[in-house]
Amino acid sequence: MDYETLKLVWWLLVGVLLVGFAIMDGHDMGMGVLLPFVGRNDLERRAVINTVAPHWDGNQVWFITAGGAIFAAWPLVYATAFSGFYWAMMAALWALFFRPVGFDYRSKIQNPIWRSTWDWGLFIGGAVPPIIFGVAFGNLLLGVPFHFNDLMMSTYTGSFWALLNPFALLAGLVSLGMITFQGANYLMMRTEGDIYRRVRTASMLSGSLTLVLFALAGVWVASGIDGYVITSAIDGNSLPDPLYKTVVVKAGAWMLNYNRYDWAIWVPIAAFAALGLGVMFAQLKKAGLAFWSSSAAAAGIIGTAGVSMFPFIMPSSTDPRSSLTVYDAVSSHLTLGLMLGATVIFMPLIILYTSWCYKVMWGKVTTEYIAANDKSAY
Template sequence: MFDYETLKIIWWLLVGVLLIGFAIMDGHDMGVGTLLPFAGRNDEERRVIINTVGPHWDGNQVWFITGGGAIFAAWPLVYATAFSGFYWAMLAVLWALFFRPVGFDYRSKIHNATWRSTWDWGLFIGGAVPPLIYGVAFGNLLQGVPFYFENTLVSHYTGSFWQLLNPFALLCGVVSTAMITMHGAIYLAHRTEGDIQRRARTAALLFGLVMLLGFTAAGIWIAAGDFGYAITSVVDAAAQPDPLAKTVVRQPGAWLANYAAAPATLVVPALAYAGAALALFAVLRGRTLSAFVASSFAITGVIGTAGVSMFPFVMPSSTVPGASLTVWDAVSSQRTLGIMFWATLIFMPVIVAYTSWAYKVMAGKVTTAWLRENEHSAY
């Protein structure tokens, strides 16, 4: 069995892997949903687009459920505090996600233009809103979330929903939305032909550039901004978790300290730039599968940059910095982390194997001819 400190680090990495897996797997079908009303110019084209992700989108929700469950079990204080502070934002994500199962299943059941157009825009909402809100949430985490703990560790959120929609957080929302839409556009280009593929490639180039510009602007803002947090007291990484047993100060530029202390970590933001650049180059050359792989690396770099920059912080507090939640003091017991680690080691390969098999079986181009041949089973 691993010692407590090692398990804390392992679960910081595993939560990151699950969030990245969710962004890559569920992200590309959200990106396709975002593009649906624009890349498809008529009902037949929109049905082609829907069927590129139709067989897989619900299976990809496993990453969403697993990621949320892992945060709940590994970082219970983070889960409780985030859901109380981001309550209305989380509800907005949930309401947007409602459109997806209903939209996919009911959209083509009735041959009515108004009915189908309504669900097309519903699928757009279900694809565009969650990445935007996730990005806004990360933007607020980087600035610090207004909360504090009582002595009994009951958390209190001192901000408001509208306070979450600040300029930096909205910029992070733009980065997240552009990143996911680029990823979905590349997948759509890989699975289609003709006019739809051409529009998808154009969208991938556009949103890829927006992502790169937004990611750069966010980095400059962090470097020049007045937010950042640092622990000034001695931390016993192997101790039992107590989020109130440390001293934290706001320190501008603190989010860059890890890169100075460990220059090798610069490979993470570099991966975001290299992955996006290679993805756009591959799209221009028509190598859509290579572009999808490169886009996945870009997503890894963007999310990983947030994680590396904030480490060991997970949810810093702008109200009482000393109440900030970190990798060391927001976790479950050693036994819980150990049991979860072995469960993950067993079931994660099963999820990856099942997903790989499903995509292999459903591989190939989705065209109007394919749609007519499979009218009995297509969405």
């Protein structure tokens, strides 16, 4: 496989890993967001927790693999983003700390204050990371203030507070709504009674809100945000060199790919259609179809950002020439080829064992089950 093709394949594979993270980790984070609201007493909240507790750490595989893939396939993106977004990434990491401790220790002490505290800890662990990840995507669309010198040393000139601009916060809300919608639809499949009725309502609300916010973000990108365009020739098989190109900032540039590629427009259309269908299926009490619709919506939302920015991965607002793209932010030909071979082997294994685990442990989790298994349930 030639170098250019490998570069494009890894752009697609990183997107697949991010979508997998949004679907698999998304439903257990969405559970955390909904936990304090859909469970009105301790038994109900334990029932909600036990729908994801046996699986949540396995779902982290997608998160870890996505981070590892970015590190190995796009080392310049990893180095620049993780240093520039350092405090934002640390905030997400600190929020994630609540998850393993909350799942394991929440029900070990029969104290209402102790358990309520960890319920809200799980809420923080479920809500904060998707907001931060959405804010990061919003800033990528706006452009990130960094540049490279002639020795390829990157310098980030922004601040943590500058990341919290209006458009990025809107992107964060889209991400939070998407994750909450996913979690609500998953809980619809695993609960019944009063909990089911509450999560069904949460599904319709979060799905509708995500659709509106996603549409608002799209209008904002189309009419109020400048995009980036490479004006020099692109040699996809050349060695990576971010400074060996010319880039201009142009109004409406993030919409150009929808004219350039006939298939591109179907990505946001699919996102809108899936959001609408998810809300409709929740209304019709078709929990399984609602879950698959919200999963497709997550793929469409993430895909829309990727398609709009292609071939850019991390545009630079201070020195457009330093912008990182699919063609010049990557590892060597050999590294990409070896990683692709490992992916072909191990990704199907991950999907197979994850599917088997869910099949073995599938079923409704009820308050009666929790009461009967008080000592063994989470």
